[in-house]
Amino acid sequence: MSYKIGSFNVRNLSFGAGASRDLDLMAGIIKEFDVIALQEVLSEGKILEGITVSDVSGQAMAYEYSLRSRLGDNWDMCWLDPKTDSKWYPYTGDDSRGEGYAFLWRKDKFKCPLNEHGKVVRPRIIHQYKTDSSRGEMKLIRDPGYARLQLVDMPNAEIRLITTHIVYKKPSEDNLSKAIDFGSYVMRQNEFNVLARSIYTSVSEDHNDINCIVPYTIILGDYNLNLFSSGAGSPFVPAVMVVDSKKRILGTEGEMKNGFYFMHTTQADLSTVNKDADNYASNYDHFTFDERTKNSIVEATPHRVNAVERAGDFKTYKDKVSDHIPVMLEISMK
Template sequence: MGYKIGSFNCLNMKNASRKDLSKMAEMIQTQEFDIIALQEIQGTASVKAILDNLGSHWKGKSDQTSYVKNTSHEYDYAFLWNTRRVDLVKTKLDNGQKRTYSPRIYKQYKIDKTEQHRKLNHEPYFARFTPRDCGGPSFEIRIINTHIRFSKYKSEAGEDTQGAITTRRNELTILTKYIYAKEADNRYGDNMPAYTILLGDYNLNLSASKIYGTKGAFLEKLEEVIVEDNTDSNKTKKIITVQSELTTLKKDTPADGECAFASNYDHFSYDQNRFQTIPTPTTQRINTLADYYNGNVAEHKKGLSDHQCH
């Protein structure tokens, strides 16, 4: 039995009334997502408004990552999930009560300053889910929802201290080698096997994608990250990044016959070794531009986002 997980950058959804939430809900239901991770959702009001369009069997949780200096945005995350299919992990405490593991901003992780690593500009949002329709919890789906900052890193004085593309690649290295690798192996109280996925807006293109009219901020070698375990070779990870279709829309409305898409920024990453025990995951872009807006870029940006769901 498979589970369908989506990711969508909502483009500054601070004022939910300006977005076409009925179409967003239609997309989630039509695509039969079990879980969808959102970036730039900006506020609990927007989450509630989407849930109101989805129905009572859907739940959601949002949170705000650390405020980023020298930017005009606060970057919020959210998870929405279909409670008929999955639910948050629960565990029984020594006193007999149950504890629910609510999604949280991930703040404790390593960095390697010798590699010019810095603290993440947008710390990710982490959640643990279990299935509800296979006779009870038997495994976990762990999701690391991320939004790597697009703009260049600037110091408090305002100067550019590191190249933008290098900064993004370094942030992805932290997300894969230190956060993903840790959570993929973590064993919590109930000791269930876990399948961990990193997803979101990486602001980096896969070299396999066909980029139109851009020099590209490519992942290059980060398409495959090997994390070795010196104590147990069976725990060595081969983290691959997938989803090579173009997902972001061009700034200007394209001319007739011109491709409307600019970049391939939205991805999934997972440990290929761990996922060998289950059917190979498949990924695809949901072309909401064609399916819901008849190719109208301006209306899509106004009603949904400048990204496509994936």
């Protein structure tokens, strides 16, 4: 059976902005997937479920501006808060937008697994991970979201999704600026290094749950980095990163022979809309997975979906949907 996995930066999508966005169009796009990770979902994710109001008779009803009302009961969803507020990470500054992630999945294809205590494992934020300060690594600006999803038709198989929104520009706070001597491009590349060599490997190696037998792990999201093959220019994300068993990134040919993880980053289509809203721009949205996942389940070349065509033109799409195009990875389980 095949499954369509998606990533979609929805550009400051909030409950308040619901009236200005074409949620019918967005829901139609989301329905092309079996599971999708959203970035830049604001306002505690209220746009997902809406709010409950009462009509004149006192009957509770869902508010109009919600994705739930358009996707239907066959979809489950969860909003996650990476806690970008300054009280959590003072050195990054205060993100007053309240940006978070969301996972949405079809209930006839996926379900949340049960842990060894019989408790449902819902998606969560990964706050604990190791960084290598000698390489210039530091805590991510936005900690990643993590979803474990069990296949309904193959309950012994599990997809583990790590969604990210890598830093775009270097925060301007004095304490951060004085602490590091590199710019935003290097910060982006360092954040990817943390995700790939530290977080991915830890998630992939976690086999403590007795109900998980065959896990496959995938990073997906807005990397703010381009693949060289896209032609979009710098900054770049490596198409292949080699990591050894001690979670060190290997560089030279001799070192690479001792590689433990071969991490492949894919999706080379341009996936943002330019400022003039008349063409595609950067190649920021990707998927990353190891050699085993690549050889075992990846079915087709990752690609952007035809979302602009659905809207009619670039300007309408950018105004009513987002400045990012959703991207798709198709996998199959044998």
